[in-house]
Amino acid sequence: MTSQRGRRHVRVSPPIWLRQLKRLGKSREKLFPGTVVVRGGSVAGILSARPDIKSPGKRIVQWSAAHIYLCLFITGARRLWSNFDEVAKSFGGRYARLISLDQYHLTYFWYSTLPADLQIHFSGVEILGPEAKYPNGDFPDTLLLRRTGVKKTMHRLLLQTQATSRSGVSVVSGTVRGFHAAPDKSAVESVTIRRTDGTLETVQDAALLIDCTGKSQAGFKWLQSATYPVPDKTKPFYDPNLRYQTCTFTVTGLSL
Secondary structure, three states: OEEEOOEEEOOOOOOHHHHHHOOOOOOOOOOOOOEEEEEOOOHHHHHHOOOOOOOHHHOOOOOOOEEEEOHHHHHHHHHHOOOHHHHHHHOOOEOEEEEEEOOOOEEEEEOOOEEOOOOOEEOOEEOOOOOOOOOOOOOOEEEEEEHHHHHHHHHHHHHHHHHOOOOOOOOOOEEEEEEEEOOOOOOEEEEEEEEOOOOEEEEEOEEEEEEOOHHHOOHHHHHHHOOOOOOOOOOOOOOOOOOOOOOOOOOOOOOO
16 A cells, blocks of 8 residues: 555555456366265356266256346356357356447347346436446346356356366265265265166265255265264254245237
8 A cells, every 4th residue: 555645556466366267267286185076066166076976856946037137146157168158058048248229228248148237227217337447338248148158157167077087076976975084083984876777886986075966965965974072052054045936928929
């Protein structure tokens, strides 16, 4: 921070998530030993190590509803997969960028994503966008796509990643039943998986187990089955403090 003629100039470092984006898509010089097991096949699971699940619509209430994915998600996905835009568009992703803005009308060029300023109103009150930071209206990109489309997009990209010889990613259809801890309880030693045909498989040398099971939060059961002390008052709790309504409209081509 410097001072000149009574004015203060503050240099603000970029937020940590913005700095970490630069690391996405780049391999480490030296990998950590062991295997990472991810339980859960929705968006978080795919981004972590991405196992697939069957009938995902039964688990996600908003499965068929349109979602808006903000610029952080778009930027990260593009760094992980250079063809993310192309695949998302193939599953119905809407692509637009604001190219003209005045007091009378907006002009959009539809190409891949929506601009970050969506002119959202709550009870008639407009939520202001970051016009001061983007005076020309060239806002960061966001993506408008159903949850089904995003899941299919990421799964296809996963399969493309798995096809490469150096990906190190394996997709297993099944359910994680639990894990075995090291004798001193300091780390996970192995993970037990029940495949869809009922057979059990043990993944040895597990370095990390990621719980992406969402509301079910299976990690609590895994801890208890591995004899870790879990206080009785500790209960899985999930409340995003979100209330919403979904309206479905049938629009014909002539209406557009």
